Amino acid sequence: MYDFLLPDMGATAPILLVALIGVVLVVVDSFSNDSASIPWLSGAVLVAAITIELARVGVTDSAFMGHVMSGGFASFVNVVILLGALGSVILSVPYLSRTGHNFGEVHALILIATAGMMVLANAGSLITLFVGLETMSICLYVLTGLVRDNERANESALKYFLLGAFSTGFFLYGIALLYGATGTMMLSDMPAALVETGRTGFFAGGVALLLIGFFFKVSAVPFHMWTPDVYQGAPTTLAGFMSTASKTAAFAALILVLGRILPLDDVGLDTRHVLAIVAAITMVVGNVLALAQRNIKRMLAYSSIAHAGYILTGLAAGALGYAGALYYLLAYTVMNIGAFGVMSVLEWDGKQGAEQTIDSLAGIGSRKPLLGVAMGVFMFALSGFPPLAGFFGKYFVFAAAVDAGLTWLALIGVLASVVSAYYYLRVLVAFWMKKPEDAHVSVQSAAFDVPLFSKVVLVACVAALIALGIVPGFITEAAGAFFVTPEATALLP
Amino acid sequence: MLETFLFFLFAIVAVVGALGMLIARNPVSSALWMIMTLFSIACLYITLNAEFIGVIQVLVYAGAIMVLFLFVIMLLNLESMPSLGDLDWRKVVAFALGIAVLAQLLVVISLKLDVMPEPVAIAEAADATSATNIGIALLTEHSFSLEIIGVLLLAATVGAVMLAKKRFV
Numbered sequence: 081m082y083d084f085l086l087p088d089m090g091a092t093a094p095i096l097l098v099a100l101i102g103v104v105l106v107v108v109d110s111f112s113n114d115s116a117s118i119p120w121l122s123g124a125v126l127v128a129a130i131t132i133e134l135a136r137v138g139v140t141d142s143a144f145m146g147h148v149m150s151g152g153f154a155s156f157v158n159v160v161i162l163l164g165a166l167g168s169v170i171l172s173v174p175y176l177s178r179t180g181h182n183f184g185e186v187h188a189l190i191l192i193a194t195a196g197m198m199v200l201a202n203a204g205s206l207i208t209l210f211v212g213l214e215t216m217s218i219c220l221y222v223l224t225g226l227v228r229d230n231e232r233a234n235e236s237a238l239k240y241f242l243l244g245a246f247s248t249g250f251f252l253y254g255i256a257l258l259y260g261a262t263g264t265m266m267l268s269d270m271p272a273a274l275v276e277t278g279r280t281g282f283f284a285g286g287v288a289l290l291l292i293g294f295f296f297k298v299s300a301v302p303f304h305m306w307t308p309d310v311y312q313g314a315p316t317t318l319a320g321f322m323s324t325a326s327k328t329a330a331f332a333a334l335i336l337v338l339g340r341i342l343p344l345d346d347v348g349l350d351t352r353h354v355l356a357i358v359a360a361i362t363m364v365v366g367n368v369l370a371l372a373q374r375n376i377k378r379m380l381a382y383s384s385i386a387h388a389g390y391i392l393t394g395l396a397a398g399a400l401g402y403a404g405a406l407y408y409l410l411a412y413t414v415m416n417i418g419a420f421g422v423m424s425v426l427e428w429d430g431k432q433g434a435e436q437t438i439d440s441l442a443g444i445g446s447r448k449p450l451l452g453v454a455m456g457v458f459m460f461a462l463s464g465f466p467p468l469a470g471f472f473g474k475y476f477v478f479a480a481a482v483d484a485g486l487t488w489l490a491l492i493g494v495l496a497s498v499v500s501a502y503y504y505l506r507v508l509v510a511f512w513m514k515k516p517e518d519a520h521v522s523v524q525s526a527a528f529d530v531p532l533f534s535k536v537v538l539v540a541c542v543a544a545l546i547a548l549g550i551v552p553g554f555i556t557e558a559a560g561a562f563f564v565t566p567e568a569t570a571l572l573p
Numbered sequence: 574m575l576e577t578f579l580f581f582l583f584a585i586v587a588v589v590g591a592l593g594m595l596i597a598r599n600p601v602s603s604a605l606w607m608i609m610t611l612f613s614i615a616c617l618y619i620t621l622n623a624e625f626i627g628v629i630q631v632l633v634y635a636g637a638i639m640v641l642f643l644f645v646i647m648l649l650n651l652e653s654m655p656s657l658g659d660l661d662w663r664k665v666v667a668f669a670l671g672i673a674v675l676a677q678l679l680v681v682i683s684l685k686l687d688v689m690p691e692p693v694a695i696a697e698a699a700d701a702t703s704a705t706n707i708g709i710a711l712l713t714e715h716s717f718s719l720e721i722i723g724v725l726l727l728a729a730t731v732g733a734v735m736l737a738k739k740r741f742v
Contacts, residue, residue, distance in 0.1 A: 082713050085716060088717075092717065095721075099721065102724065102728075103727060106731055143717070144714065144715075144716065145713075145714045147714065147715070147717060147718065148717055183735070185732075188728075188731065189728055189731065189732060192724055192725075192727075192728040193728075195721070196721070196725070199721055207715065207718050208721075211721050211722055211725065212721070215724065215725040218725060218729050219728050219732065221732070222728075222731075222732030222733075222736060225736055226735075228736065237736075281686070
C-alpha cells in the first residue's frame, strides 16, 4: 500500500545520506580515538551528495506526498548548500585542530545542520519547513558556542540561542495561523484553500509572523542584531558556514513560500512592498554600520547583512528576481567561504579573531602573497567589481527590481554598494599597502603555515568567482528554468 | 447528561487545582496542585473522544514537564514566598474585573469579525485525532519529517553533552 516510500527515499537520497553519515559519525567518534578519518568521511559524503544533486538538476520531482521537493530548484539549492558545507569542513579541520577543538562531534553537527538546511530549502509543506529550520538552528547554536573557554563565544552562543528560540516562536505562530486560515499544511494547496475559506485576516497575520521568522534567519534589518555578535564569537570557519549555507537555505525556503503562497493579489494581499522596504533598510543599515567596524569578522557580519538586503531586492521584484537571487546566493557562498577561510588562517589573538583589528593584518599581503591575492579577489567580488561573480549577482537582482518597477530600490542598492567599496578596499589597503608597525605581530603571523587543503579551497573559490563572472549564463539559465515565466527568462542574458 | 456531569466535575477540579497552585505557599505543593489541574484537563480531552491528546497530555505535561519543574524548584531552592496576607486584595479584584472585561471585548470583536473557526462534530474530530490515524500519518505521510526529527533530537543531545561535559574544554 505504501510502496511509494522506497522511490521517495531515492529522490531524497542526498538529504538522507548526509543525515545518516552525521549519525554514523557520532557512533564512530565514540568508539575510536582516531578522529583523522572523520573529516574524510564527512567530506566524502558531501561530495557524493553534490554528485547526486548535480545529476538531478534536470528533473522536477517531489517526494513523501509532496512534503519534500526534489530535483530542479531543490537540487540547485542543495548543491550550493553542500558546496558551502564542503568548503567549511575542509577549512575547519586545520583551524579547529590549531585551536584544539577538532572533535568528531563537530563534523557530525555540521553534517546534521547541512541536512536540516536541505530539508528547509526543499520544503513542500509547513511541517518540513519547520523541522528543517529547527534541525539547522539547533546545530548552529551548539557550533557557535564550541570554544567554551572563550567568553565572547559563550555570549554569542547564548544570544543566538535565546533570540533564535524567540524567532522560532514567531515562525511557529505564523505556521499555526496559516494552517488555521487554510486548513492545509501543503504550500502548493494554500492559495486555492485560502480562496475557498476566505480567511484573509488570519492568513495575513500568519504571513507576517512567518516573514519575521525568515527575516531573523537571513538577518535582515531590523532583525539583524544577533549577527555581528554571533559571527564575531563563533569559530571563524563555522561563521563562514553559518553566513553562507544557512542563509542560502533560508532564502531558498523564502522563495518557495513567496512563490507558492504569496501571489495573492486576487485576495488583496501584496507582500512585495514589505520586502522592498525591508530590503532598502537592510542595505543601508548593513553597509553604513560596516564602515565603522575595526574587527574583520564583525565587518564581514555587517557585510552579510547588506548582502541579505541585495538578495531581498531580488525577491521583492517577484518571480522576475528569483533566478538572479539564486545566482547571487551561489556567488555569495563562494566569496564568503573564501573570505572567512582567509581570516581563519590569519588569527593569532587566541580569541577566534574576535579581538583582532584590521590594522593588525598590516603588510600580510606581501608576506603571504597567496592569501593576499585571494583576499583581494574576495573583497572585489563582495563589493561587486566586474568581471567577478559579485558584480553579476548585483546586476541580476537590481535589473529585476528595475523591471518590476522598483527603480528607487535599485537606486538605493547601487548607492549602498558604492559605500560598501570603502570598507572592503580598506582591508586590501591593510593587506598590501601598510607596513607592519608591531614586529611582534609580524613574527606571529609568519609562524602560521597555510595548510595545503586550505590553499586548494581558497584557489578553487577564486577560480569559481572568476569563472562565474566570465560565463554567468549557464548558471542563470539553469536557475531561470525553475521559474518558467516568460518575463523571468527574457531578463537573462 | 453524563457528559455534562463529567465536564463540570473535571472543570471544577481543574479550577480548584489552579487556585490551589496559586494559594499554596510551598513550591512543591504548588507543583502537585498543578499536576491535578493537568490531569483533569487530560480527562476533559478524553470525554471529548480525543484519547490520544489526553494520553499525551498526561505523558508530556503531567509527566515530563512537571518533573522538570520539580527539578528546577529543587535546584533553585525557593524558600521565601510572599505570604497571602501581604496581597493587596483590591488589586486582585481589579485584575479579575479587567480580565473579565477583556474577555467580553474579545468575544464581541471575534463574533463581529467572524474569525472564530466553525465547531466540528465530535465524531469527526475524534476520528482525525485517534491514535491509529495519527500513527498511520506519522509513519507514511510524515515519515520523512519523523526521521529528521529523530536526527534533530540526537543532534540536540550531542550538542548539550558537548557544551556541558568536561572533556570538551
